[in-house]
Amino acid sequence: MLERLPADLRHAVNERLLQMPAVAPTDARILGRAYEKQVDVVISRWDRGPELLLSTKTQVSSFGKNLSNRFEEAYGDAGNLRSRYPLASVGFFFVQRSTILMGEPDAFERTVDMMRKLRDPLGLNGYTATGMALAEWDDEGRRVRINLDPVPEDVRPEQFMTKMVSQVLTGTPVSQHVKVRSLLERRRIPVREDDGVTEQS
Numbered sequence: 001m002l003e004r005l006p007a008d009l010r011h012a013v014n015e016r017l018l019q020m021p022a023v024a025p026t027d028a029r030i031l032g033r034a035y036e037k038q039v040d041v042v043i044s045r046w047d048r049g050p051e052l053l054l055s056t057k058t059q060v061s062s063f064g065k066n067l068s069n070r071f072e073e074a075y076g077d078a079g080n081l082r083s084r085y086p087l088a089s090v091g092f093f094f095v096q097r098s099t100i101l102m103g104e105p106d107a108f109e110r111t112v113d114m115m116r117k118l119r120d121p122l123g124l125n126g127y128t129a130t131g132m133a134l135a136e137w138d139d140e141g142r143r144v145r146i147n148l149d150p151v152p153e154d155v156r157p158e159q160f161m162t163k164m165v166s167q168v169l170t171g172t173p174v175s176q177h178v179k180v181r182s183l184l185e186r187r188r189i190p191v192r193e194d195d196g197v198t199e200q201s
Helices: 007-018 063-082 105-117 157-170 178-185
Strands: 028-031 036-039 041-045 049-059 089-097 129-137 144-147
Touching: 028 041, 036 049, 036 063, 049 063, 049 157, 063 089, 063 105, 089 105, 089 157, 105 129, 129 157, 157 178
Parallel strands: 049 089, 089 129
Antiparallel strands: 028 036, 041 049, 129 144
8 A cells, every 4th residue: 555655645654554553563463273472573464464473582591490391382382373374484583691501501402402393394383493592791781792603503593594584485476575586596586576456447
């Protein structure tokens, strides 16, 4: 709708729409098969429904003690969302404080294993993609640094985002997300974008 408005009106309407919670919600609550789930990032369209659902969790202490709870929550959320939206890209990204490496190295190894086991790219019982990162900061919390060196390649952020985007593209025809496909494949794809809008006479 906005693209079809005159430029001066488009800006005013866009500003107003962003202030309306019913139109531009600040909470991404998605109805799964069994319950509503708050997710952190959603890409959705009226005519296609949710295409990408991304949840994040952090853990800064008591790593070994709470890891099993995180695993159970994440696994349940994956089944809840994927059973309702089997074509959607559903991801889980986990950030832990890097003190885990010195204080509880066994918990770090269990975390890496957990991230791998939460995946089920072809079925309905796990995530399309999972990823993790380690964050470190001083006690004042003034400077935060991401440390990816100890994180195995198959659970790093790069592979995570690639799998998430690839699943969205796999679940839609080539006439959808043409610009994204062209960027990913590094070539111009000679297909017109199907924006789902039909002209009425």
